[in-house]
Amino acid sequence: MTIAISIKINDGLVLASDSASTVLGQLPHTGELRVLNVYNNAVKVFNLRKGFPIGAITWGSGSIGQDSISTILKDLRERFTGDDPNHKDWQLKKDNYSVEDVAKRLKEYVFDDLYVKAFRDYPHKPPLGFIISGYSASASMGDEYQIDILNGNCNGPRLLRKREESGLTWAGEPEALNRLIIGFGSAMGTVLKQNFGIPDNEIDQTLSIMQQNLQAQFILPAMPLQDAIDLAEFLADLTIKFARFRVGAPTVGGPIEIAAISKHEGFRWVQRKYYFKKELNPEGKFHRVYEPKDNQSEEDE
DSSP, rough: OOOOEEEEETEEEEEEEEOEEEEEHHHTOOOOOEEEESSSOOEEESSSSSTEEEEEEEEOOSEEEEEEHHHEEEEEEHHHHTOOOGGGGGOOOBBOOOHHHHHHHHHHHIIIIIIHTTHHHHHHHHOEEEEEEOOOTTTTOOOOEEEEEETTEEEEEEEETTTTEEEEEEEEEEEIIIIIIIITTTTHHHHHHHOOOOOOOHHHHHHHHHHHOOOOOOOOSOOOOOHHHHHHHHHHHHHHHHHHHSSSSOOOOOOOEEEETTTEEEEEEEEEEOOOOOOGGGGOOOSSSOOTTTBBBBOOO
8 A cells, every 4th residue: 555645835735655565466266356565665756747847646556467657657757748759749838738637648548548458357456546736837826636546437637625725635545644634543433333323324424523623734825845845754654654563564664755846946856765876877866775855856767
């Protein structure tokens, strides 16, 4: 699984994630999906067009067919850059593009073209999700669009909040942040029903009232971008430690990656991991060491 965090404030947007990737396999007799392995070096935060203030974050299945989500989104980035000769009409123009259109293209490529075909014969289809964040051409504030693929059905892209609004969104493995921010975990509805006799048709209303009274406020629209970055890192680290010490497989883990997107600075990496060794690649900028957040770069893989 994953923890995927998107923060939007007046000064920009922040995307953060862990690096765990859960590889699923289909059992031969039942078709049921099971966990084959968990790797801690997956890439889940992306700049969708180098030089443009637009990025994405993913959670859920780490691959479609033989290709990782990382490879798939880099293929999509080639289309947006204009490097794919078969899809020149997908190229993004600096003065005429929108986050909504990018999100629709991502859904078309990832879900319509790849996911549906790859998992057509799977009785149990893996979940997959994306948040696409950034600034449309000439826009003064950013937008966030979410795509959720559940049970083989795609919901979205849908606008997370109005352009003038700020907020925090998390997805993937939400239990730790649900408890911290909302004030209760995912089992609360069952507890209310089984132990307090609250009928099914009143559970949602009861949970809504509880959330209104218990939810902790972390986002202020005027908070500086650096504080939003620090908050994203804290929330990702909290989830990683929750997964580590809770009984069960640690399905959230590895280095935390963070990117910030602002109107004037565009897409900027705050911290990320590399796998190239610097001394073996003198012409490159990539190395295996995990970079601290004060070593910023706008370069992509």
